[in-house]
Amino acid sequence: MKSYKLRVWGIVQGVGFRPFIYRLAKSLNLRGWILNSTGSVQILIQGEEKNLEKFMELLLKEAPPLSRIEGIEKEEIEVEEISDFKILESKEDIGFNFISPDIAICEDCLREMRDPKDRRYNYPFINCTNCGPRYTIIEDLPYDRDKTTMKIFEMCEECYKEYHDPSSRRFHAQPISCYNCGPQIWIYGEESKDLFKRISEYLDEGKILAIKGIGGFHLACDATQDDTVRKLRERKKRPSKPFALMMKDIETIKEYCFVSEEEEKILKSKQSPIVLLRIKDLKDISPLVAPGNNYLGVMLPYAPYHHLIFDHFKKPLIMTSGNLSDEPIVKDNEEAMERLKNIADIFVFHNREIKHRIDDSVVFVENKEVQIIRRARGYAPDPVKIPIKLKPTLALGGELKNTFSLGKENYVFMSPHIGDLKDKETLEVYEETIQEYIRLFKIEPEILVHDLHPQYLSTDLAQRFKKYMEVRAIQHHKAHFYSLLLDREITEDIICFTFDGTGYGEDGKVWGGEVFVGNIEEIKRVAHFKYFPIVGGDIAIENPRKIALSYIIKNFPKDTDKILPNIDELEKNVTKILLEREENVFYTSSCGRIFDLVSALLGIRERIDYEGQAAIELEMHAMESKEESYYPFRLVENEILEIDVLPSIEKIIKEKNKKDKRDIARKFHNTVSQIIIALSEIFREEYKINKIGFSGGVFQNRLLLETTIPILKERKFEVYTHQKVPTNDGGISLGQMIMGYK
Numbered sequence: 245m246k247s248y249k250l251r252v253w254g255i256v257q258g259v260g261f262r263p264f265i266y267r268l269a270k271s272l273n274l275r276g277w278i279l280n281s282t283g284s285v286q287i288l289i290q291g292e293e294k295n296l297e298k299f300m301e302l303l304l305k306e307a308p309p310l311s312r313i314e315g316i317e318k319e320e321i322e323v324e325e326i327s328d329f330k331i332l333e334s335k336e337d338i339g340f341n342f343i344s345p346d347i348a349i350c351e352d353c354l355r356e357m358r359d360p361k362d363r364r365y366n367y368p369f370i371n372c373t374n375c376g377p378r379y380t381i382i383e384d385l386p387y388d389r390d391k392t393t394m395k396i397f398e399m400c401e402e403c404y405k406e407y408h409d410p411s412s413r414r415f416h417a418q419p420i421s422c423y424n425c426g427p428q429i430w431i432y433g434e435e436s437k438d439l440f441k442r443i444s445e446y447l448d449e450g451k452i453l454a455i456k457g458i459g460g461f462h463l464a465c466d467a468t469q470d471d472t473v474r475k476l477r478e479r480k481k482r483p484s485k486p487f488a489l490m491m492k493d494i495e496t497i498k499e500y501c502f503v504s505e506e507e508e509k510i511l512k513s514k515q516s517p518i519v520l521l522r523i524k525d526l527k528d529i530s531p532l533v534a535p536g537n538n539y540l541g542v543m544l545p546y547a548p549y550h551h552l553i554f555d556h557f558k559k560p561l562i563m564t565s566g567n568l569s570d571e572p573i574v575k576d577n578e579e580a581m582e583r584l585k586n587i588a589d590i591f592v593f594h595n596r597e598i599k600h601r602i603d604d605s606v607v608f609v610e611n612k613e614v615q616i617i618r619r620a621r622g623y624a625p626d627p628v629k630i631p632i633k634l635k636p637t638l639a640l641g642g643e644l645k646n647t648f649s650l651g652k653e654n655y656v657f658m659s660p661h662i663g664d665l666k667d668k669e670t671l672e673v674y675e676e677t678i679q680e681y682i683r684l685f686k687i688e689p690e691i692l693v694h695d696l697h698p699q700y701l702s703t704d705l706a707q708r709f710k711k712y713m714e715v716r717a718i719q720h721h722k723a724h725f726y727s728l729l730l731d732r733e734i735t736e737d738i739i740c741f742t743f744d745g746t747g748y749g750e751d752g753k754v755w756g757g758e759v760f761v762g763n764i765e766e767i768k769r770v771a772h773f774k775y776f777p778i779v780g781g782d783i784a785i786e787n788p789r790k791i792a793l794s795y796i797i798k799n800f801p802k803d804t805d806k807i808l809p810n811i812d813e814l815e816k817n818v819t820k821i822l823l824e825r826e827e828n829v830f831y832t833s834s835c836g837r838i839f840d841l842v843s844a845l846l847g848i849r850e851r852i853d854y855e856g857q858a859a860i861e862l863e864m865h866a867m868e869s870k871e872e873s874y875y876p877f878r879l880v881e882n883e884i885l886e887i888d889v890l891p892s893i894e895k896i897i898k899e900k901n902k903k904d905k906r907d908i909a910r911k912f913h914n915t916v917s918q919i920i921i922a923l924s925e926i927f928r929e930e931y932k933i934n935k936i937g938f939s940g941g942v943f944q945n946r947l948l949l950e951t952t953i954p955i956l957k958e959r960k961f962e963v964y965t966h967q968k969v970p971t972n973d974g975g976i977s978l979g980q981m982i983m984g985y986k
Contacts, residue, residue: 246293247276247323252303253284254314255626257387258344260373261285262331263415264308270410272299275326280334280386290326310347310374310514314629314655331416334386341385341685343378343625346458346602348516348546350375352413357548363402368549369427369596371420372413375514379625380459380598381419385684389418393597400425427596429456429549432581440549444556446590452476454566454580454588458547459602459621459660460573461566461580463587464490468559473532476562479587482569485854486534488518488541488604490563492554497542500524500560506609515622516546517605529560536849536861541606549594565603569854570664572673575601600680601673602660610949616970617944619647624660625681627651628968628978631733632764637984638678638689640702641977642720644746644855645970646674649977650681650689656730656981657685661974665701675705689713693980695720697748716983720747720976721758722767724939727979728971729764732964737763737933739770741920744940744972745836745855746785756834756940757887759923761931764982771885771923772833779822779829785837787851788844788858793819794829795841799890800897807845807897835916835942838889842912845896846905856941862909863947869910874918879926887919913945917952924961937964939979941972 252261257280265278265287274291289299300318307313349357353370356362364370371377384391399407403422406414414420421427429439436442446453450472453464463480465472467489477483491497494508501521503511511519518541523534534540543563545551553561566574566584574580575598580591606618616623636652646662659677663670682688694706696719706715718726724742728734742758749755757773777794784790789811796807797820804816822828839859843849848865849858875892879885892915899908924936936956943949943965956963969975 245291245325246296247288247290247321248296249319249321250287250289251281251284251317252287252313252315253342255310255312255342255344256285257342257385258378258382258418259310260308260413260415260417261311263373263410264306264311265303266329266331266410266415268299268302268306269329274299275329277326277330277332279332280388288321288323288326290323308373310344312342314342334388342627343382343385343387343684345515345622345624345626346377346380347375347514347622348544349548349551350514353548354551357551364422366552367423367426368429368547368552369419369421369594370548371417373415373417374413376417376419377458377596380600380602381596382684383599387418392418393599394419394421397421397426427594429592429594432591432593440552441556443553443592447557447561450475451589452479452587453590453592454574454584455549455592456577456580456594456598459598459600459604460575461584462563463566463584465562466559467533467562468528468530470530470532473530473562476564476587477532480564480569483853484535484857485569486537486539486541487562487564488543488606489529489533490543490545490550490561492545492558494544496558496560497521497544498524500527500529501540501542504609504612506612506614510607510609510614511542511544513622515605516544517607517622518543520606520608520617533562536857536864538864538867539608543604563604571667571669572663573601573603600660600677605661608944608946610946610965611953613965613967615944615966616968617972617974618645618661619658619970619974620660625657625685627655627657628731629654629733630656630730630981631735632730632982632985634981634984635691636687636689637691637693637981638682639693639977639980639983640695640706641980642695642723642973643697643700643702645972645974646670646702647974647977648674648678648681649981650678650685650687651981651984652687656978657681657687658969658978671701691716691984693718693983695723695748695976695980696750718980718983719750719755721749721755721940722760723976723979723982725760725762725767725937725979726764726982727969727975728937728939728964728966730978730981731966731968731975732937734935734937734964735764736935737761737931738935738937738964739924739927739931739933740937740939741923741943742940743835743938743942745834746832749833754830754832754834756832756836757838758833759885759927761927761933764985769884770927771879771887773835773838774880774886774888774890775831775833777823777826777829777831778837779819781828781830785840788840789850790819791837791841792844794823795893797823799893803897835940839942841893842896842909845893846900846908848905848909856944859942859945863913863945865906866909866913866947869904869906871907871910872914873911874914875911877915877919879922885923885926887923889915913947913951916948917955920952921955921959924956925959928961934960934962935964936961939966939971939975943971
């Protein structure tokens with residue numbers, strides 16, 4: 245007889261791991277105990293050697309589907325003979341923690357909820373060890389009921405029996421509850437015998453409902469009613485940015501959208517994100533849901549009460565974040581009454597407290613790989629494992645689409661999507677979430693990393709912490725570069741294209757069309773789009789026609805009236821004077837701004853309501869063309885190679901009144917693709933590197949990816965895009981973590 249002490253770490257709490265070990269030990273006639281400690285589970289296991297070997301084999305092979313074992317420490321010890329196997333009280337120890345994300349309802353719970361004979365028939369908070377809330381209800385660790393927001397709900401006798409029954413799927417399921425003892429859901433201000441039928445009636449009447457969910461409130465309404473969608477846009481102050489939809493089932497989604505095998509898989513996954521799908525037929529969906537877009541963002545019901553709503557309401561639902569545009573998602577009932585009172589007509593509350601707010605995640609599938617646009621519910625706070633060891637480090641992220649990252653050793657815990665750090669409410673949530681991460685994951689940062697931009701709110705925050713820890717800065721696009729390397733665990737040399745809208749450069753100019761060569765240890769900027777001036781600062785970013793005006797006056801001063809006849813003389817004259825004086829002018833190498841420029845020149849989008857709109861609508865036009873040619877461009881050899889698209893713009897100006905703008909848009913996309921391919925060949929020859937990487941918001945452009953990647957692969961390049969974190973600014977906090985290594 246032998247005895248071993250094991251420490252197993254990873255995602256092993258809140259996922260049915262202790263019940264699994266209990267049953268496994270019992271089946272092999274082994275004795276001992278298991279308990280949750282702060283950063284792991286600890287196991288004492290005793291028995292015959294052959295049974296212990298089988299235990300170790302099955303521990304790895306048959307672990308619960310939601311668990312992820314990152315490591316096991318095993319030590320043989322001498323102890324007295326033990327008579328049984330038990331689950332012991334949790335204890336705290338030193339070591340950082342892993343926390344499971346929130347998981348969509350599983351098939352077993354869904355089946356029970358549908359069974360009229362089951363005691364949880366139609367119960368809107370049904371869950372088990374394989375599904376339900378996790379991160380959003382955890383107050384502290386180890387993960388036990390008294391450290392979650394479920395602690396106020398005392399288990400009834402039947403739930404108590406299930407919780408302590410090793411054969412039950414709810415053995416040690418911390419959020420376990422039922423009608424008799426658990427959370428309740430209600431419509432504010434009324435009593436409804438058939439709650440979900442009443443919700444359906446309100447939706448049919450064109451009402452906007454604020455519905456409390458797993459990580460915050462949704463604003464829900466009938467996606468087929470133009471007037472209702474228009475009303476939601478007006479109240480939410482969201483003129484044209486697409487709304488997310490929820491549909492009853494996969495068959496319904498397929499009526500409206502093309503769905504590939506990979507897209508269906510991710511729609512039905514435990515993460516259950518919003519997936520961007522190509523529109524097949526809008527049918528009865530209002531065109532106001534996603535104006536100017538060829539895609540719909542769609543998700544399946546992932547909480548029990550979503551399914552109960554769709555038992556009565558069969559049409560597509562808008563399910564958008566419960567907030568005013570760009571503010572944090574609302575999570576509490578009282579907060580909803582205050583902040584959503586001018587948007588929602590009806591409030592649907594429940595009394596399970598949300599400890600940590602979190603939005604829905606957004607993804608798309610390209611080249612059979614999932615690309616994350618917004619990393620939130622279902623993904624966060626799952627750690628990203630990286631190929632280097634870090635000192636305890638906190639990276640503050642960027643200004644737009646902010647996330648922060650906290651890490652040490654080989655693990656980085658990235659926050660859920662926070663949003664744009666531009667208002668007091670978002671900044672408060674940002675700082676509050678940072679404090680919660682430090683407390684929950686037990687990582688006290690020694691190094692604080694921020695973006696190089698001197699005016700970012702995160703930079704200001706970093707300066708306030710200078711007294712307490714070492715503060716380091718990293719350039720925005722270099723952070724993109726390292727984000728890709730850490731995401732894909734690349735330690736070798738790579739040629740990386742980092743194309744986006746804006747990032748403060750090391751030379752004081754605005755970068756955004758950069759090519760780097762390097763590895764984990766060093767990085768070199770080898771190419772960029774030729775700098776061009778823009779008058780007007782942030783106002784110009786929101787007005788692509790101002791970008792076009794600056795570019796045309798600078799490069800075609802005699803033809804400005806002819807090229808841009810609809811801009812009044814005063815604006816032209818003021819822009820010309822400011823360019824000559826170089827007042828209120830910034831110089832940029834931004835690829836994203838070039839997309840905006842072309843969109844404005846073609847009259848597709850001259851003013852934007854949301855970030856990236858001009859480029860997105862340019863892509864939508866291009867998708868409708870089969871044009872295969874591309875425009876000329878120049879590669880100018882300086883100390884750093886310059887990409888000059890002036891020859892392309894000259895041709896676009898000549899063609900814009902003669903050719904279909906869809907063909908011009910496609911030809912421009914082909915041109916950017918050809919620039920990437922040409923530079924890949926040049927730098928492969930020069931640096932003997934075969935790996936190509938893409939990072940930055942421009943690479944959310946699916947047409948650009950599908951135009952470029954196959955050609956690079958044909959030419960024997962290895963191509964890397966992001967997998968675990970967004971390619972946009974939502975991923976740069978991961979890249980900033982490199983400063984904790986250096």
